Amino acid sequence: MKHLQYIVLVFLLVVVTAAAQERGTTRSQGKKPVKLSPTDALEYKLNEMDELYLSKLRKNDYRKAEELLSEMYYLLDLIRGKLDPPPYMPMIMPEADLQNLLIALKKESFEKEQLNVLGVAARYGYFSVDQLIRIIDVFTFSSGKISAIKIVFPRVADKYNSYNLINAFTFSSDKEEAKKVIDKGE
Template sequence: MKALFVAITLLTAVTASAQNSQPMPTPPGQGFGTMPPTSTTSEMRADDNEFRRGRRGTMVVIEREEVEQRLARLEQLLGEANERAGRGNGKGKLREAYEELNDLRDLIVDAPDVRSYNPRPMPHQPAPMPPPAPVYQPIADAMLRSAMKAMDREPFADDKMNVLEDVADNNYFLVSQVIQVLPQFKFSKDRIEAVRVLWSRVLDKQNGYQLYNAFQFSTDKAEVKRIISAG
């Protein structure tokens, strides 16, 4: 505010000096100022582009930071003009100070009244729809038959299990399809391992009880139950 007061005082004194056609007496220890050169508004604005870049394109409530920056710039210009006035070369600085003050006045005049300031609310944006849940399909019968043929060609249980693991990595199964695979393995321990490999890829887990009939001994059935219960 100190800078704004100084600017108004100095510009008022310059205007009075021009009207009386007499130089304004200078206080002791200070220089003197002159009226800014006569120029059209467009010319002055063209010369002052450097100081107008901070002005807002959209009318908003005045920001404290912008006003403080403009006042600081105005104070600087007036100080430089005051130093150069005694040497007769402060005319340009006074014109720049006049333009800066004019811009600040326009900024204040154009700003909305804070009491009635009501920024336009952003249009309501509906929440985006969640992506659809992925749909999983069990392995196609033709692909399952192809996988079982590949297992038939392997003589050892470990090799059959390798084929089964590869197929399980990229496919899902129904309990009925798991039951079709189990006869590929001769021993109960291998069949139990096949259930363990496929169970995480089974879609109809509610039908898991059907797997019990694929095993003869109670201990095997109990182990299958533990696999099913573990999820």
């Protein structure tokens, strides 16, 4: 563990050194110094750290340090724009919260009140298609189910699974209505 702390300290030193040398970083290539960009200087220092220090670690510590170094190279590629950042995926409502929402919906006697409760929940949360299917199952009539889709669908995180929503209906007219809501993408 002490070796890993040493590696982290060396990494911080590398980052600080690279930041300090941002304006005029040079590296000798033969006899002529070469000016490096900040990201190239950071890569140079990471390579230097890999060659000079990581090889001296024990096998277990080396593996951990190598993973950290790999992540640093990945972040460096992100900074340079060589990689696209991972797509943003909103966090869907946790199962316990969904259960509470379903209970609250079932407590309401009328569809209008159910839709009001659902509207409040949808304003602040994200849902999966599977969760939306469980929500529409609470509603008795097709009109309520379609209205629920209209309320929640804009907050669905995995719209690529929308075909499951259409298949949740029995009647073709309901499937068409659900498809219209999905096609609007509201």
